[in-house]
Amino acid sequence: MLLVRRRWPVGTLLATAAVLLAYHTTSFPPVGLAVPMAAALYSAAERGRVRWAVGVSAGLLVVSTAARAREGDDLAYLLGYEFVVSAALMASVVALGDAVRSRRRWRAELRRQARAADLEREREAARRVERERVRVARDLHDLLGHTVSVISLHADVARESLVDDPETARRSLVAVRAACGDVVRELRATVRALRAPDDHSPVPGLDRLDDLIASTRAAGLDVRVEVTGPRVPLPAVADAAAYRVVQESLSNVLRHADARSVHIGLRYAGDGVRLTIRDDGRGASGTGSGWGIIGMRERLALLGGVLRTSSPADGGFLVEAEFPGEAW
Known part of the structure; x- marks a missing residue:
């Protein structure tokens, strides 16, 4: 019976109580209530059936005390010792099962929160990567757009003045070379920042x-x-x-x-x-x-x-x- 107590905790609890009551109706030597019921009570409480465990325990205590009182047992002994000890043992077993269940739920909640935190960190990392990609795209667009515009204008000036005004053409080509140098430096800084996220090069x-x-x-x-x-x-x-x-x-x-x-x-x-x-x-x-x-x-x-x-x-x-x- 106890082999299925985790799958059917309430059924096991009721069956155990019924067997125990049947045992007490026979001529076999009397046994206590707490020890035979301990495993079934623990399993019921551990599976979240605390009310069933408390109700069955209380019912057994009342029925057992009443039956023994009718048989002539000393009422002071029954109420002052037997009832109290059995009730305390049963309550301890139920409390232990409920505590184990609560601790498991607490650990499961911690694991769930840890998974949620990991997922949120992954999402935040993905958002940061996306923001960084957009930022780099903007920077490159601005940088290349400005530099290409400057180079294009200087190239036109150099082309138009190459024959009539070689000095102006030379200055324009020098400006083109300088613009190319600037854009290459900024591109290198951008690539360096992408390769090393901790790089703190000035922007x-x-x-x-x-x-x-x-x-x-x-x-x-x-x-x-x-x-x-x-x-x-x-x-x-x-x-x-x-x-x-x-x-x-x-x-x-x-x-x-x-x-x-x-x-x-x-x-x-x-x-x-x-x-x-x-x-x-x-x-x-x-x-x-x-x-x-x-x-x-x-x-x-x-x-x-x-x-x-x-x-x-x-x-x-x-x-x-x-x-x-x-x-x-």
Whole structure:
């Protein structure tokens, strides 16, 4: 009977109680209640049938005490010793079974939480990888787009002036070589960062704005910069995003706008900054859409900022980027 106590705990408990009651109705020597019922009570409690275990125990105690009292056993002995000892032993067995069940459930819950935590860590790692891939794609798009635009313009200048003005052609080719060197260095830094996630190489920020403007001016575009308010250090991610917004905006001007001049405004206020990049080109018909604008909007959205683009009534194209800060 006890061999199936784990599969049918309640049935085993009731059958054991019935056999024990039948035994006491015979002329065999009397035995206690707790020891014969211990295994069945433990199994019932361990399988979550605590109420059945308590109910059967109480019923056996009442029936046994009443029967022995009718047979003439000393009532003081029955209630003062036999009943108390049997009840205590049965309660201990039931409590032990319930404790084992609770501990198993606790361990199962810990394992479930550990699996959920592992799964969440894997998902977070996948999200980080995806964010990093998107970030690298944006950076490469901005970098290559700007550099290719500069190289293309200088190559055109060199081609047109190769015969009539060799010196201008030479300067343009020197600028092409310098642009190629810059892009190769940044590509190497990007590959190094991808191969070694712990690499802390500096990322481009507004401190490199002068170099960016110099390369754009060398491509034949008149770039003016106006800074308003005291400069404040920006978080690294915001600083890099601001640089990329300017870089992509200048790339769009070089590629699409057919402009002669660009005005860049940086207004610092509190711990934030507002960027404006405006050209005198042909407006949104050339630069109003594309992956560059989408990438800039995504950068600003991740930082809680706002990017607006428009074509002013007096011509040109305007990009406004607001980075989070107390003033906005």
